[in-house]
Structures are given as structure tokens and as C-alpha cells.
Amino acid sequence: MIPVVLASQSPSRRQILRDGGIDPVIIVSEVDERALEDDFTGSVGELTTALSEAKARAVIDRIIGSAPPALEGADTVVVIAGDSLLEFDGRAIGKPGTAERTRDVWSAIAGQWTQLHSGHTVAVLIRTPQSNCAAGLTGADDRCDGSDRAARTASAPFELSALRSKRSATSVLIGSPSPEELEAYIATEEPFHVAGALTIDGFGGAFVDRLDGDHLTVLGLSLPVVRDLVTDMGLFWPDLWTLPR
Known part of the structure; x- marks a missing residue:
């Protein structure tokens, strides 16, 4: 079993992995998303990929600097990062954060087709023991048997072996809640913390009329996309998988 690190505190991304048989180690990237968004000049889809890569690299640096105890004994680790943004009228709609901003978002998107973009970055880290064994040099005190290699590998630092990114998009037809329903939704504070001011796996699910594409993209992590990236890296x-199926 290869341990997986999820570079996100998103409950939905963690649940998607758990439902897919993977129980990830959570390491939050603490990337300044707003600063990256403010300086970015590409498309909304490209921005989600850039954000996911920034999160992945921040967590990779932390693992290389000091791997958490949960990764002890592993010689290979997979890091998964994701980011999502809703695109409407050519602009990105992220997490509104406040009731006022949520009302503004919903006044624009209610009854409209939008695009939900999710960027995915997957990295493979490996331990590379620096020893006579690793270099192919042997001596009287270094016979390079299996136990020696295992011990050296277990204590070696991680290094980045491969990193790939890919994004996916799903069309979303937003519903038209009544003013009273919208205020009740705002009162839950759920829309403050999710891209586009709604999520289909919570209270907001009743206010989405149709999806055209992978529903997991809307939840923030497409398992088919992640599988493609993992497979592409060999x-x-x-x-x-870590959970019984």
C-alpha cells in the first residue's frame, strides 16, 4: 500500500478519497490563494491548475523538510492537491466569505449555466538512501543485503520523483431559490466556504438543477482524473487503496 497525502482541508475531497478506498494523511498547504489569484493572468481553468500545483509544492516542501510520523516506513508517497472555481460570464467565482458577497453571487448566477473547473496536481515522492549500497559500492562492512537497504531507505529523506497536473470542467445549471430560501441558505454559512457559493453535497444540492459532466469535478476532486495522473506516473x-472494499 502506498500512503496518500491530501494537500487540502476540504471535507468533500477527503470523503471522495475515502469513498474510493483511500484514507489520506491530511497536510494543509496554507498557500495564499488570494495573492496567487490577484497576480494570475490566464483563464479560470488554468488558475485552478496553478492553485493546485502551488498547494502540492508547498506540501511537498514540508514533507521533504520533515516527513510526518504517518509516513514513517514508506518508501513511496503520493501527494494529491486540488482547487476549484466556478466560472460565470468569463470570470472566476471563488469562496464568497460573507453574506453580502453570497447574495451578489446568487443574484448573478441563479437560473444560469456556469462552468465548475477543478485543477488537480499529483506528485510522487520517493526515498533515496545515500549510502554505499545506493551508489552500488560495497565493502566488508556494507554487504547491501535486503535488511540493510530497507533500514537505509526508512531513514532517508524524500525527494520529488514526478509531478503532473490536469484539470476538468463540468457545466452546472444553477437553480432559482426564492428570496426566503436563499436567506435560509445563507444562514447556514455553507456557501461562504465553497467555490461559487454553493455545493451539491450539502444544503446547496437542492438549488442545482442539472449537471453536464463528472459530478466529482463539482465536488472538487475527479477520481478518474487523479487515477489518470497516478497511472501516467507508473x-x-x-x-x-487503504480501506476494505
């Missing part, structure tokens, strides 16, 4: 997807 790993066997079932090796990431």
Missing part, C-alpha cells in the same frame, strides 16, 4: 491505482 503507479498501480489499487496500490493506493
